[in-house]
Amino acid sequence: MDRSRGRPLVWLGRDGGSRRFRHYVETPSPSQSIDIPTRIWNKRVMQPLSDALPAAPSLQDARKAFARSHISDAARDLFFRQGYAATTFEQIARAAGTRRTTLYSHFADxxxxxxxxxxxxxxxxxxxxxxxxxxxxxxxxxxxxxxxxxxxxxxxxxxxxxxxxxxxxxxxxxxxxxxxxxxxxxxxxxxxxxxxxxxxxxxxxxxxxxxxxxxxxxxxxxxxxxxxxxxxxxxxxxxxxxxxxxxxxxx
Known part of the structure; x- marks a missing residue:
């Protein structure tokens, strides 16, 4: 025990040579925190957790999904009211509040x-x-x-x-x-x-x-x-x- 500092010391052994050296390392008391380098923490803990989580959709993917859903809802209501065969792409674009070119970027027909x-x-x-x-x-x-x-x-x-x-x-x-x-x-x-x-x-x-x-x-x-x-x-x-x-x- 290091009397001057009041912390336990652990005996690790000797170097195996002809001269005897005692090597001690100081162990933390229960009230102390262990300082783990950020690089090791990120590599051994945070990166595996990050790899296990599903990738979040990008903002672009979310906008595309929203646009497709909005167009589908508008078309569904038109198909229901006036019939699938009678509904045109132009009418769907108007009902969805978008241009035909935008419509074609999501659906071919x-x-x-x-x-x-x-x-x-x-x-x-x-x-x-x-x-x-x-x-x-x-x-x-x-x-x-x-x-x-x-x-x-x-x-x-x-x-x-x-x-x-x-x-x-x-x-x-x-x-x-x-x-x-x-x-x-x-x-x-x-x-x-x-x-x-x-x-x-x-x-x-x-x-x-x-x-x-x-x-x-x-x-x-x-x-x-x-x-x-x-x-x-x-x-x-x-x-x-x-x-x-x-x-x-x-x-």
Missing amino acids: KAEILEEIGRQYYAGLGAIIETLPGPVPDRAAIDAWIDQLVAFVIRERTPATLLIGLGVGHDTPLVLHKASQAFQDALAARLPAFARAARPGPENAHVRAAAKIILRELGLGCLEAARDDGDGRALLAIVADMFERFVRDHG
Whole structure:
């Protein structure tokens, strides 16, 4: 112990030579702080923490995402009010409060805008699919799941009406097939019956046709039920019967 300073000393050993030297280092008392050089702290502590964190979006990326979302919302409302086919790029630019050149910097055509609307809508549906138990849900689980779908359609009434209406028409835009495929893929991942419906080949044609009918009527039934239409609830009850038999017979 260093009596003059009142701090403990630690014996480290000797140098191993012929002469004996005692080497001591002073250890800090509990009330003392250890001064770690900034360079070592940054390298060993801060840099690994920084590397583990996701990169924050740049201001430019944030502005681009905001502009795309604003344009999509303006286009969605136009498509809903006057129809997808009748809406022009010029009208979308005016509704979004921007120039056509700015519009083209984000979307090549209105089909790309519709695809973005569909992507956002079906991404929301994906979370609801996760609540459907597999591989063969019972009728109570199917009914509860359909109730969640109706609630989602009520919350997202404008895009739901637009996308479901376009999806059941005779001239469905190709981009909607791509957007809705994510919904079908999510079902296929949980329910073997829909996985079978996703397989190509003539041997699965009947299963594919049944899956298409069920999903089409499910969408229409949710729309009608969202309007507090009694016929919509009756339609959904029939769809639930079809859904239950489908997952049981082909699961």
